[in-house]
Amino acid sequence: MTITLDHMYYLTGLLxxxxxxxxxxxxxxxxxxxxxxFWALYGVTFVWGKEIPGPIVGGMVVVMAIIASMKLIxxxxxxxxxxxxxxxxxxxYGNWLFIPTLVVPIITFLIAKFTALGALVGLGxxxxxxxxxxxxxxKETMSSASxxxxxLLDAIGWAAILSQFLAALGFLFDKAGVGxxxxxxxxxxxxxxxxxxxxxxxxxxxxxxxxxxGNAFAAFAVITTGIGIPLVVKLHGADPAIAGxxxxxxxxxxxLMTPMAANFNVVPAALLEMKDKNGVIKAQxxxxxxxxxxxxxxxxxxxxxxxx
Amino acid sequence: MIKLxxxxxxxxxxxxxxxxxxxxxxxGFATGLVSGMNFIDILDVIGKAFVTNRYMSLFILxxxxxxxxxRHGLREQAERFILNLKGATAGRIMLLYMLFRxxxxxxxxxxxxxxxxxxxxxAPMAEAAVAQGRTLPQSILDEIRGMAATSENYGNFxxxxxxxxxxxxxxxxxxxxxxxxxxxLITMALYAIPTGVVAVILASIxxxxxxxxxxxxxxQAVESNSGGGVSQ
Numbered sequence: 001m002t003i004t005l006d007h008m009y010y011l012t013g014l015l016x017x018x019x020x021x022x023x024x025x026x027x028x029x030x031x032x033x034x035x036x037x038f039w040a041l042y043g044v045t046f047v048w049g050k051e052i053p054g055p056i057v058g059g060m061v062v063v064m065a066i067i068a069s070m071k072l073i074x075x076x077x078x079x080x081x082x083x084x085x086x087x088x089x090x091x092x093y094g095n096w097l098f099i100p101t102l103v104v105p106i107i108t109f110l111i112a113k114f115t116a117l118g119a120l121v122g123l124g125x126x127x128x129x130x131x132x133x134x135x136x137x138x139k140e141t142m143s144s145a146s147x148x149x150x151x152l153l154d155a156i157g158w159a160a161i162l163s164q165f166l167a168a169l170g171f172l173f174d175k176a177g178v179g180x181x182x183x184x185x186x187x188x189x190x191x192x193x194x195x196x197x198x199x200x201x202x203x204x205x206x207x208x209x210x211x212x213x214g215n216a217f218a219a220f221a222v223i224t225t226g227i228g229i230p231l232v233v234k235l236h237g238a239d240p241a242i243a244g245x246x247x248x249x250x251x252x253x254x255x256l257m258t259p260m261a262a263n264f265n266v267v268p269a270a271l272l273e274m275k276d277k278n279g280v281i282k283a284q285x286x287x288x289x290x291x292x293x294x295x296x297x298x299x300x301x302x303x304x305x306x307x308x
Numbered sequence: 309m310i311k312l313x314x315x316x317x318x319x320x321x322x323x324x325x326x327x328x329x330x331x332x333x334x335x336g337f338a339t340g341l342v343s344g345m346n347f348i349d350i351l352d353v354i355g356k357a358f359v360t361n362r363y364m365s366l367f368i369l370x371x372x373x374x375x376x377x378x379r380h381g382l383r384e385q386a387e388r389f390i391l392n393l394k395g396a397t398a399g400r401i402m403l404l405y406m407l408f409r410x411x412x413x414x415x416x417x418x419x420x421x422x423x424x425x426x427x428x429x430x431a432p433m434a435e436a437a438v439a440q441g442r443t444l445p446q447s448i449l450d451e452i453r454g455m456a457a458t459s460e461n462y463g464n465f466x467x468x469x470x471x472x473x474x475x476x477x478x479x480x481x482x483x484x485x486x487x488x489x490x491x492x493l494i495t496m497a498l499y500a501i502p503t504g505v506v507a508v509i510l511a512s513i514x515x516x517x518x519x520x521x522x523x524x525x526x527x528q529a530v531e532s533n534s535g536g537g538v539s540q
Contacts, residue, residue: 005363007383012368037437055348057355062333069327081379090381090388097377097385101428103439104370105419112418119418120363127369148375153368158329163364165332168357169314172336174309175353176343212315217476221483241491242499244480245469249503253466256458259322263364264461266328268422272431272453275446279454284461287510291466294506302499 003117006050008124013046019150026076034072035154038064042161061165068158078151079144093137100134152271157268159277162262166214173213182209183226186189190231196300198231199238203296206247207254214260216251223247232303250295256288257281316319319337367423374428386432391441398434398452398522399515402459405430406511409463414470422460431456438522448525455518459511466507469500 021042023032041060049057067073081089090097104126111122136147153160173179183205190201205227209219228247232238256260258281265280276282314335333354340350374382390396405425412419426475434456435449444452468474472493484491 008366008369009362012362012366015368015372045359049362052355054352054355056350056351057359058353059355061354061358062351065327065329065333069330076339082499083384086379086381086384088381089379090384092379092383095389097380097382098429099426100377101382104373105421105424109417109419111469114493120366123366124369125430127373130370130373131376134373138376138380140376140379144379145372145376148379149372150375152371152375158327160365160368162328162332164358165329167361167364168354169318169332169336169339171357172343172353173314175345176314176339178311178315178339181309181311199463212318216480220479224480224483225372225487229489233489239495240484241480241495242487244484244491245477245496245499246503248469248476249466249500250482256461256463259328260318265457268426268457268460269454271422271427272457274450274453276450276454279450280457280461282449283454283458284463285457287462287514290510291503291507295503298506300500302502 003121003125005118005120005124008121009046009049011124011128013043015149016040016043016046018146019153020147020264022150023076023154029074029076029223031072031074032076034067034070035076038067038073038158039153060170064158064161065165072259073157075154075157077151078147080151089138096137100130100137104130108173126286155273156267156270159262159267162266166260166262170218171212174218178212179209179219179222180226183211183223186269187227187231190227192231192235195236195304198227198236199300199303200296202228202232202243203250203292204246207252207257207292210251210254211258211260214255214258214262216248216255219251219254223251232299236304236307238299238303239305242305243299246295246303250292250299253288253292253295256284310342311339313342328511367421370423372443374423382428383432384526386429387436387439390433390436396433396437397519399517399519400520401430401434401437402456403512403515405456406459406463407508409460410467410508413464413467414417414473414504416471416473420460420464422457426456426460430459438526440529442526445529448522452522455515458514462507462511464501466504470497470504 016039020036023029023036026032041064045057074120107126107129108119111117111125112119186201186205191197205223206219209223210216213219224247228243232243233240241290255264259266259278266277269277269280317338322328333497336354337350409420431453434452438452459523469476477493477496480496481491
């Protein structure tokens with residue numbers, strides 16, 4: 001039997017069911033029913049996502065959005081260890097504590113590199129290996145392991161599913177042809193005879209449309225066929241390889257500045273238990289804008305060999 | 309123009325601080341309806357896209373590992389580790405992580421991530437380097453954590469395209485070839501380097517300024533309640 005991505009999804013679903021069950025028995029949880037239902041529904045999409053018809057999964061997703069927006073999901077109690085006990089444990093284990101967390105990315109990498117299973121399956125196997133190692137090392141019970149996992153997931157809360165939500169929205173935008181409208185608007189206001197203006201339109205267009213889609217890859221095809229190819233490559237003679245890669249990097253500047261790129265910006269803020277979910281974006285804007293500006297100059301001076 | 313209604317809803321909804329999940333659902337339905345889909349079609353698209361993109365949330369499997377280790381003093385150990393290290397500042401730790409992420413990324417190794425590195429290791433170390441044994445107020449902790457999260461994104465985004473077989477480069481190649489242009493992966497990887505260098509320089513400046521800002525802020529905080537250090 002080969003291990004596939006589906007097995008990792010089953011495992012994730014199972015874990016979510018466990019979290020959901022522990023939530024029901026959490027006496028100090030103010031919103032236990034909403035929270036338990038939220039994680040249980042999410043678990044169902046992992047275990048039976050492919051079998052259940054699309055519209056029903058869609059309906060479940062809408063229910064999850066309603067639970068979250070009515071603030072029926074929240075934080076409970078997890079029987080955490082005291083600060084003193086944590087310090088004692090830190091002294092006892094020392095730097096060995098880092099080993100299980102480091103095992104996860106290393107195993108992920110090794111599996112991605114040396115097997116045909118892929119990085120995502122690698123991440124799953126790495127997580128299981130890290131889990132077993134951490135359990136053996138600390139002699140922790142499954143029950144407190146579940147509670148600790150649940151503590152972190154509840155801290156992330158609804159933001160955990162935001163990335164998947166946004167992917168669905170991106171798909172709808174794509175189907176409706178939002179990209180073409182944006183590309184047409186940009187190219188209609190750009191003085192096409194100017195090489196610099198065309199370069200600005202391509203780079204800024206990539207950054208802006210990435211901010212809308214939350215994903216530079218999704219923006220690339222639209223903006224490149226709408227602006228990059230006709231204006232920058234065909235009209236002004238840019239090298240498509242050089243212009244293309246700098247445009248993609250301009251898109252990444254957009255990724256740094258948008259809550260739509262939830263998995264890079266919003267989920268980490270939640271995971272780090274930051275009060276301001278936009279705190280990561282705010283820290284990044286001051287770096288992203290200058291990089292975007294420099295990308296415009298890089299494309300202008302590097303992408304037209306032999307033209308200028 | 310009406311097709312942009314979803315974009316408008318997202319911008320307004322987030323600006324007025326509605327729950328993002330709700331904003332996204334409403335924007336999705338509005339966009340679907342103006343492009344002639346019916347209610348069931350839209351639910352179908354949402355459901356299918358949600359299921360297809362489950363891979364984005366596989367990090368959930370990692371949470372129990374981090375949880376157990378935190379219960380046994382992972383954060384406290386990160387603190388001890390940093391306090392024994394001379395010259396470690398929050399900014400230097402972040403820059404070091406960014407460089408590690410960028411270089412391994414350029415070599416095609418996807419070693420990184422907020423769940424596997426920033427939450428368990430980089431953020432606690434940066435916090436400890438600023439705190440130096442003191443207790444920090446939540447507002448300062450948030451600033452440090454936000455900054456620590458950026459190091460993962462900078463390193464990831466501005467390193468990955470230097471790798472010849474990067475997914476991003478293959479996508480560029482695909483799009484260009486569809487429109488009749490052949491592009492060379494090595495040329496693309498090479499021209500990803502200038503932006504990568506610029507990102508390192510800008511990040512170094514940001515992180516150095518951040519260290520200075522933290523030093524000044526903490527000095528003020530200590531002076532303003534000289535009785536018992538920085539209070540929670």
